[in-house]
Amino acid sequence: MANKTAPDSPPGSAGGTPTRRRSERSRRAILDASLALVGEVGYDKLTIEGIASRAGVGKQTIYRWWPSKAAVLLDAFTADVDEYSAQGLPDTGDLAADLKLVLRATADEFNDPAFQAPYRALAVAGANDAELSRAFVDRLLEPGIRVYVDRLRAAQEAGEVAADVDTRVAAEMLLSPFSQRWLMRTGELTYDYVDTLVDLVLRGLRPGS
Amino acid sequence: MANKTAPDSPPGSAGGTPTRRRSERSRRAILDASLALVGEVGYDKLTIEGIASRAGVGKQTIYRWWPSKAAVLLDAFTADVDEYSAQGLPDTGDLAADLKLVLRATADEFNDPAFQAPYRALAVAGANDAELSRAFVDRLLEPGIRVYVDRLRAAQEAGEVAADVDTRVAAEMLLSPFSQRWLMRTGELTYDYVDTLVDLVLRGLRPGS
DNA sequence: ACGGGGAGGCGAGACGTATCGTCTTGACAA
DNA sequence: TTGTCAAGACGATACGTCTCGCCTCCCCGT
DSSP, rough: OOTTOOOOOBBBBBBBSSOOOOOHHHHHHHHHHHHHHHHHHTTTTOOOOHHHHHTTOHHHHHHHSSHHHHHHHHHHHHHHTTGGGGOOOOOOSSHHHHHHHHHHHHHHTTTHHHHHHHHHHHHHHHHOOOHHHHHHIIIIIHHHHHHHHHHHHHHHHHHHOOOOOHHHHHHHHHHHHHHHHHHHOOOOOHHHHHHHHHHHHTTTTSSSS | TSSSSSSOOOOOOOSSSSOOOOOOOHHHHHHHHHHHHHHHHHHHOOOHHHHHHHHHHOOOHHHHHSSSSSHHHHHHHHHHHHTTTGGOOOOOSEEEEHHHHHHHHHHHHHHHHHHHHHHHHHHHHHHHHHHHHHHHHIIIIIHHHHHHHHHHHHHHHTSSSSOOOOOOHHHHHHHHHHHHHHHHSSSSOHHHHHHHHHHHHHTTTTTTO
């Protein structure tokens, strides 16, 4: 049950135990197939057998390395995404402009159908599986939030944001309405909405407010 | 496909077509059984056959009136909840106090295991089923948001909130971080958190800020 | 006013299909 | 020699459809 959502590394890495012989070719084929299939048929109709067949792989090869289709999808999705958050947010000295720029780009990304299916599926699968939820949060959600917290902290040190503001809560005020809107489909993610949200959040962060 | 999540009313009401004969007894038994079972085994392992068996009902009776287990659950859950949002938020003239009071109570509710399972299941099922999502939003989410928008509007008219504030976005800034935290398990819903959130949101709403 | 017929919902469960997760086989690579 | 690989057989489970009598209510003819 350990490593439930983080299978052993591919051959070449050196774990505590001797590296197991694993086909990198099969691993990539499985990840690619799962991403392609979830876009075509949706998460509910995504099956292990379907992934295996599409990847030209035996079912056992999937069951050997992953505990569930959600874990496969999380791996597949993480690989494509995690270099994005490594670079941090831009800092031009104008907090509002920086936030609007990045959130507008994020809105475009969230409106991209290729992105929607797997991300929705993961968000959703996590809600009913606490263990997967933790992996999803740790590997995708938290890193995304942290870059905003860092940017807010920088603005705080520059005097652009009041010193007594809880930057974590402020980041949530910015990001949660955004992702909630998208996840629950309570509204469109337009540039107008992003701008309104950023402006209203920042009103409460200004020094002396 | 019409009425996908809103089956015909029980006998006695008069629809456009002649009222169908439907057992109210079976309807209640199905709703009760689905709520009980989702709490016991979780959403993934909730099956139509299980509900039918628990309710002492034929499978066909469920398939006749609902399109999916999610639709059953939505009906079951809605029945218990919708009188709650009918009464609106308190208005003592102190917006911060009113919001904290209600959100603290909501936090208690969200921390109640009996509430968690079905609500999580619905939020989650909706993300992968656009039609169910709409029903979930219309019948549960939107009414909940609206009472906050109304309360904010009242505060706006009382001069407690700046006139140019978009009350809808403001309500989302308050509620989305809250529900996001709970849904994704990114943090605890404590009274402290609620208070911090309310205070920070309201900082941006004050006139002249 | 009433009583018989018929239409339709009802509980029960059989049915074929799909996918599950496990297990076995023989080839192949380290 | 040892462990992974592709392929697929296997029993179990739940799906959604269907058929069966039973029962209840509504309507119509008397």
